[in-house]
Every structure is written in structure tokens, then in C-alpha cells.
Amino acid sequence: MGGYSARAHADLVQALPLAEFVDADLLVGWIRLIKSPAELAIMRQAGQIADAAMQRAIDMVEVGARGCDIAAAAYQHLVSGTADCGGDYPATPPDLCIGDRSIAPHAAWTDERLKESTVVNIEVGGNRHRYQVNLARTIVAGTPSAAFEQLARLMHDDGPLRLADVA
Numbered sequence: 001m002g003g004y005s006a007r008a009h010a011d012l013v014q015a016l017p018l019a020e021f022v023d024a025d026l027l028v029g030w031i032r033l034i035k036s037p038a039e040l041a042i043m044r045q046a047g048q049i050a051d052a053a054m055q056r057a058i059d060m061v062e063v064g065a066r067g068c069d070i071a072a073a074a075y076q077h078l079v080s081g082t083a084d085c086g087g088d089y090p091a092t093p094p095d096l097c098i099g100d101r102s103i104a105p106h107a108a109w110t111d112e113r114l115k116e117s118t119v120v121n122i123e124v125g126g127n128r129h130r131y132q133v134n135l136a137r138t139i140v141a142g143t144p145s146a147a148f149e150q151l152a153r154l155m156h157d158d159g160p161l162r163l164a165d166v167a
Contacts, residue, residue: 039131042128042129042131043128043131043133045081045082045084045085045126045128046087046126046127046128046131046132046133047126047133047135048082048084048085048126049077049078049081049082049085049087049126049127049128049133050078050124050125050126050133050134050135051126051135052077052081052082052126053074053075053077053078053094053124053126054074054122054124054135054137056073056074056076056077057070057071057073057074057094057096057122057124058122058137058139059073060073061114061120061122061139061140061141062114062141062142063113063114063115063116063118063141063142064113064114065113065114065141066110066111066112066113066114067096067098067109067110067111067112067114067120068109068110068111070096070109070120070122071093071094071096071109074094074122074124075090075093075094078090078094078124078125078126078127081126081128085128087126087127087128088127088128088129088130089127090124090125090126090127090132091125091127091130091132092106092125092132093108094109094122094123094124094125095107095108095121095122095123095124096108096109096120096121096122097120097121097123098110098112098114098118098119098120098121099112099114099115099118099119099120102119102120102121102138106123114141114142115141115142116141116142116143117140117141117142117143117144117145117148118140118141118142119138119139119140119148120138120139120140120141121136121137121138122136122137122138122139123135123136124136
């Protein structure tokens with residue numbers, strides 16, 4: 001595995017006996033929070049790539065479609081990008097959490113065909129010059145079930161969600 005291991009650190013300390021090492025554990029994280037105008041422009045392009053890939057995946061969600069074909073269509077757009085800018089390889093593959101696996105985080109796709117009322121959670125990451133912007137959506141193949149429609153109404157209601165409303 002790559003990375004900076006304890007062994008690599010010990011070797012570095014031994015090789016530089018006069019150096020003083022300071023714990024800067026959070027330094028990179030704090031620096032990464034602040035984006036330059038150029039970085040923000042690249043991230044907007046990555047977002048446009050994610051939008052295009054998501055729209056293609058959404059267009060593919062229909063009864064009878066295979067999860068692997070939806071993933072392939074999303075991947076194609078993630079790499080080819082938009083008319084204005086090409087994409088890079090994504091840091092993570094598209095996630096398609098389908099049917100019974102729709103509640104599982106980051107599930108892989110299968111070659112099973114979508115059935116009526118199948119819930120599909122899609123997550124893609126548009127990538128441009130190694131800046132990744134993620135986007136997630138939930139789609140239903142065919143007609144949503146009554147339970148799904150009730151859940152959708154509850155999620156869009158401004159009032160508090162009560163367990164009794166879901167039962």
C-alpha cells in the first residue's frame with residue numbers, strides 16, 4: 001500500500017537527526033477548505049460533468065433496464081464530459097443502489113433488470129483536473145409505490161417528521 005507509513009516516518013527521522021518534526025495533522029485539511037477562483041471554475045466544470053452524467057443515468061432508469069447499463073452510460077459521460085470540457089477518471093465509480101440495496105451506501109450495480117416501482121439511488125462524481133464534485137439523486141423505475149410517495153411527501157413537508165406518519 002501507498003501512503004506515509006510509520007516505518008517511512010521512522011526512516012525519515014533517522015535520516016534527519018537534526019530536524020524538528022511538528023505535528024501538522026490538520027494543516028492540509030484547513031488549506032483545502034479555501035479555493036481560489038481558478039479552483040472554483042474547475043469545480044463548476046466538474047459539477048457540469050456530474051450533471052450530464054446524472055441526467056444520462058436518469059434517462060436510462062426504466063422498467064427492464066439493467067443496472068450495469070445505467071452505470072456504463074453514467075461512466076461514459078463522466079469521462080467524455082461536456083461539449084465544453086472533458087472529464088477525468090472519477091475517484092469513485094458511479095454508485096447505483098437499486099431495489100433492496102437502495103438503502104445500502106455505495107452499492108455496486110448488477111446485471112439485474114429493473115422491475116416496476118424499483119427505487120434507484122444514483123451517485124456520480126464529476127471530475128475535472130482531479131477536482132471531484134459529487135451528485136446524488138433517487139429515481140423510481142415506473143410508478144412509485146404508495147409507501148414511496150408517502151415518504152416523498154414527508155421529506156418535502158416543512159413540518160417535523162413523526163414516526164407515526166411513516167407507519
